[in-house]
Amino acid sequence: MEERRGYVLEARLDKLAALRERGIEPFAYSYRPTHHAADARLTFETAESAGALDETGLGPQVRLAGRLSAMRGHGKTSFGDITDRTGRLQLYLRIDDLGPDGWELLGLLDVGDWIGVEGRTMRTRSGEVTVRVAAVTLLAKSLRPLPWGKAEEDADTGARVVHGGFADIEQRYRQRYADLAVNPDVRDVFVRRARIVSSLRRFLDERDYIEVETPVLQPLYGGASARPFVTHHNALDIPLFLRIADELYLKRLIVGGLERVYEVSKDFRNEGIDRFHNPEFTMLEFYEAFADYEDMMERVEEMLARVVQDVTGGHTIQVDGRELSMRPPFARLGFFAALQERGLDARAATEDELRRAAHDLGVDGAGSLTRPKLLDELFKHLVEPHLDGPVFIMDHPRELSPLAKPKRGDPDLVERFELYVMGTEIANAFSELNDPIDQRERFEAQGRLRAQGDDEAQVLDEDYIRALEYGLPPTGGVGIGVDRLTMLLTGQRTLRDVILFPTMRPEAG
Numbered sequence: 001m002e003e004r005r006g007y008v009l010e011a012r013l014d015k016l017a018a019l020r021e022r023g024i025e026p027f028a029y030s031y032r033p034t035h036h037a038a039d040a041r042l043t044f045e046t047a048e049s050a051g052a053l054d055e056t057g058l059g060p061q062v063r064l065a066g067r068l069s070a071m072r073g074h075g076k077t078s079f080g081d082i083t084d085r086t087g088r089l090q091l092y093l094r095i096d097d098l099g100p101d102g103w104e105l106l107g108l109l110d111v112g113d114w115i116g117v118e119g120r121t122m123r124t125r126s127g128e129v130t131v132r133v134a135a136v137t138l139l140a141k142s143l144r145p146l147p148w149g150k151a152e153e154d155a156d157t158g159a160r161v162v163h164g165g166f167a168d169i170e171q172r173y174r175q176r177y178a179d180l181a182v183n184p185d186v187r188d189v190f191v192r193r194a195r196i197v198s199s200l201r202r203f204l205d206e207r208d209y210i211e212v213e214t215p216v217l218q219p220l221y222g223g224a225s226a227r228p229f230v231t232h233h234n235a236l237d238i239p240l241f242l243r244i245a246d247e248l249y250l251k252r253l254i255v256g257g258l259e260r261v262y263e264v265s266k267d268f269r270n271e272g273i274d275r276f277h278n279p280e281f282t283m284l285e286f287y288e289a290f291a292d293y294e295d296m297m298e299r300v301e302e303m304l305a306r307v308v309q310d311v312t313g314g315h316t317i318q319v320d321g322r323e324l325s326m327r328p329p330f331a332r333l334g335f336f337a338a339l340q341e342r343g344l345d346a347r348a349a350t351e352d353e354l355r356r357a358a359h360d361l362g363v364d365g366a367g368s369l370t371r372p373k374l375l376d377e378l379f380k381h382l383v384e385p386h387l388d389g390p391v392f393i394m395d396h397p398r399e400l401s402p403l404a405k406p407k408r409g410d411p412d413l414v415e416r417f418e419l420y421v422m423g424t425e426i427a428n429a430f431s432e433l434n435d436p437i438d439q440r441e442r443f444e445a446q447g448r449l450r451a452q453g454d455d456e457a458q459v460l461d462e463d464y465i466r467a468l469e470y471g472l473p474p475t476g477g478v479g480i481g482v483d484r485l486t487m488l489l490t491g492q493r494t495l496r497d498v499i500l501f502p503t504m505r506p507e508a509g
Contacts, residue, residue, distance in 0.1 A: 008145050009143060009144060012110055012141070012142070012143045012144075012145075013143065015108045015110065015141070016141055016143065018108055019105075019108055019138070019141070022104070024105065024108075024138060025138075026138055026140070026141040027139075027140050027141065028116075028137065028138065028139045028140065031065050031116045031137060031139055032063070033063050033064050033065040033116065034062060034063040034064075035062045035063065035064055036064070036084050036085065036086040037064060037066065037082065037083070037084050037086050037087045037088060037089035038086035038087050039062075039086070040062040040064060040089055040121060040129075040131065041087075041089060041121075041129045043059070043060050043062065043121065044059040044060065044121035044122075044123070044129050045129065047059045047060055047121075048123070057122055057123065058120040058121070058122050058132065059120060059121035059122060060120065060121055061118065061119070061120050061121075062118065062119070062120075062121055062131060063116065063117070063118040064082055064084065064089065064116065064117050064118075064131065065084065065114070065115070065116045065139060066082040066083050066084035066114070066115070067082070067083050067084075067112060067113065067114055067115075067142075067146075067181065068080055068081070068082060068109055068110070068111055068112065068113045068114075068115050069081045069082065069083040069088060069111060069112075069148070070111060071109070071111055076094065076095045076096075076103075077092070077093065077094045077095075078093040078094075078106065079091065079092060079093070079130075080093060082115065082117060082131075083184075085187065085191075087184070089129065089130070089131060090124070090128050090129070090130040090131070091117060091130065091131050091133050092122070092124070092130045092131065092132045092133065093106060093133045093136070094132075097119070097132065097133060097134050098133065098134070098135070098136065102135065102136055105136055105138065106136060108138075109136075109138065110141075110142060110145070111142075111145070111146075111148065112142035112144075112145055112146045112148075112181075113138060113139075113140065113141055113142045114138075114139040114140040114142070115136055115137065115138060115139055116136070116137040116139055117131060117133045117135070117136055117137075118133070118134055118135050119131045119132045119133040119134040119135070120132050120134075146178055146181050146182050147166040147178060147182055148182050149166065149167075149182065166178060166179055166182055166183065170504075172186075173496055173501075173502055173504060174504060174507065176500055176501055186497075189486075189490045189492060189497065189498060190498075190500060192311055192486070192489065192490050193482075193486045193490070193498060195310065195311055196307055196310075196311055196482070196485060196486055196489060197264060197482060199306065199307045199310040199311065200264070200284055200303065200307060200480070200482075201262075201264065203302075203303050203306050203307070204260075204262045204286055204303075207260070208260055209260040209261060209262045209286055209288075210258060210260065210261055210262075211261075211262055211263065211264070212250070212253060212258070212261050212262070212263055213263065213265075214243075214246050214249035214250060214253075214263060214265070215243065215249065216242060216243055216265075216266070217231070217233070217240045217241070217242065217243075218240065218241050218242075218243050218249075219238065219239075219240060219241070220241070220459055220461050220463075221241040221242075221243060221244050221459070222244070222245070222247070222248045222458055222459060222461050222464065223243075223244065223245030223246065223247030223248045223403070223458075224244045224245040224247070224269075224458075225456040225457060225458060226244045226245075226269040226270070226271060226456050227269065227270040227271060227455055227456055228241040228242060228243075228244050228268070228269070228270055229241065229242040229268050229270050229279075242268035243265075243267055243268065244267055244268065244269050245267055245283070245285070245479070246263050246265050246267070246283065246285045246479075247285060247403065247477065247479070248461060248464045250262075250263060250285055250286075250287050250477070251287060251432060251464075251467070251472060251475065251477065252464070252467045253287075254287055254289050254472060254473065254475050255467045255468070255470055255471065255472050259288070259289040259290070259473075260286075260287070260288050260289065261286065261287050262284065262285065262286035262287070263284075263285055263286075264282065264283075264284050264482065265282070265283055265285070266280060266281070266282060267280075267281055267282075267283050268280055268281075269281075273503060275493065275494045275495065276424060276484060276495060277495070278483070278495050278496070278499055278502055278503055279503045280499075280503055281481065281482075281483050281495070281499075282481075282482040282483055283479055283480065283481060283482060284479070284480045284482055285477065285478065285479045285480075286299075286477070286478055287432070287475055287476070287477040287478075288475065288476050288477075289473045289474070289475050290473060290474055290475075291474070291475065291476035292405075292415060292431040292474060292476050293394070293404075293415045293416065293417055293429055293430060293431040293476055295476050296417075296429045296476040296477070296478050297330075297332075297392055297394075297417055297429070298328075299476075299478065300419060300427055300429065300478060300480075301328035301329060301330055302328065304326055304390070304419075304426075304485075305326055305327060305328055307485075307489070308326045308489065311489050312489070315327045317488065317489060317491075318491055319421075319422050319488065319491065320422070324388070324389075324390075324421070324422070326390060330389070330390040330391060330392055330419070331389070331390070331391040331392070332391070332392045332394055332417075333391055333392070333393055333394070334393075334394060334395045335379070335393055335394065335395055335396045335397065335413075336395075336397075338379070338383045338387075338393055339378065339379060339382060339383060341383075342382040342383055342386070343382075344357060344378065344382060346375060346378060347397075351371045351374065354371065354374040354375065354378065355367065355369070355374060357378060358374050358377055358378055358381075361377075361378070361381045361382070362381075363377045363378075363381060368453060370449050370452055370453075370454050371399060372397070372399040372400045372449065372454075373454060375397055375399075375400060376400060384420065384423050384424075384425075385423050386423070387420040387421075387422075387423050388421075388422055388423070389419070389420045389421040389422060389423075390419060390420070390421045390426075391419070391420050391421075392417045392418070392419055393417060393418045393419075393420060394415075394416065394417040394418075395407055395410070395413045395414070395415070395416070395417075396413065396414055396416045396418075397412065397413060397414075398411070398412055398413060398414050399445070400414075401414040401416045401430065402433075402439075402442040402443065402445070402446050402458055403430060403432065403433050403439075403442070403458075404416040404430035404431060404432070404433055405430065405431040405432065405433050405434070405435075406438075414430070414431075415430060415431035416428070416429065416430045416431075417429050421488055422488070424484055424487075424488070425481070425484070426480060426481060426484055426485055426488065427478055427479065427480045427481070428478070428479045429476065429477060429478040429479070430476070430477055431474070431475075431476060432472065432474075432475040432476065432477050434468060434471075434472035434473070434474065434475060435468075436465050436468035436469045439464075439465060439468055440460075440465055443458065443459070443460040443461070443465075444460065446458040446459070446460075447459075447460060483495050483498055483499060486498040
């Protein structure tokens, strides 16, 4: 295989040299297309239906740019395909139209080259909309052949089926540029991801939230329970941490009078990698003064219904072959009630009883886990797999949520919810704790957990306490995992399929 690749590369380098000998620039500076492939097809069909073709059946002039994705020669005529981000369009190429120089250039092209073509649209005898090419311009020579597969249409379902091509999933993640080039379905996932983020932003902008930016490099990390990445600033000679969450900085802005704020950000957690976790991930966090977690539940319901409508055109999504309604209102279930439904009275259980239950479920390291960690693991093992949703899990134990206000009427719980869909947490939200004395006590309790070996417990942030002492109004806050939401709305099964460049071990050599 390597020998074959080397031979192909050498042949393309020979063509590169031949182009330069003829004074043809193989890597152009610019090109001005007038249409994309889909636009050109629609333009022809519109003219055809209006009876606006000329007497030979030719339609409007177009100018396209894209990759040469196929070439089929027939003597002094050839057919090819050009592919851009909107799809594929057939090309009809004749020596009589291109002239000797253009025809010679055609012989130096390879599948995968970026080209520009111009000519008039037509329909072939087989009924395919085509460009009758009058001029070809080489825009960039492809020296390495792309791993194209053979695409066919399934006779029964009409679905596009690709045989061969880029089958190695690890290589597809490493070489996302090649994956995108040859797999239009992959391109479509990331186009829809962009629409999801735009819809989230639009929803908040319309409700008078302002988008802000907070530090990625922080002298203290906080806002979540996770291990950070640590770096060092040479000029200041201090350690710094990549943020694990935006929460504490965004609430500082509420203290300062910016009553509704949000940020779409990259966060970083030094944790394992699996279907639902990547060390670098995208979060939307938004905070609203004078609101509580009940208000934020309504916000989340309304927001997600809007995003689903914007992305799918309806109110349902397809997950693992099932249709799921995202119409509000979503179901609500208490944290301890959910465990009770699975046969565990966790609220009444002692720490030893929780530990035994965790051990019986095969939880790693159950013997050394603190009570909050035990509750968290038991919930993950017993409850999460059964949460089809959408469902709000609410009113968590106080020790699991050091940044949330005590629940009115039951101070052992906090006003918090997590939104689950198909067993996956999509959102997390609080009535934000705004009592600086209580907050300090919670941070100190987290410090005791760290002393017991919980390296994900939160650290005491004196500056954040100082901000609370100036006064944080009643505030509701929400964090939504953009990557997980994209998985849900695009039908992907792993985060790596919705992150353009997922974190991976370096290639050998």
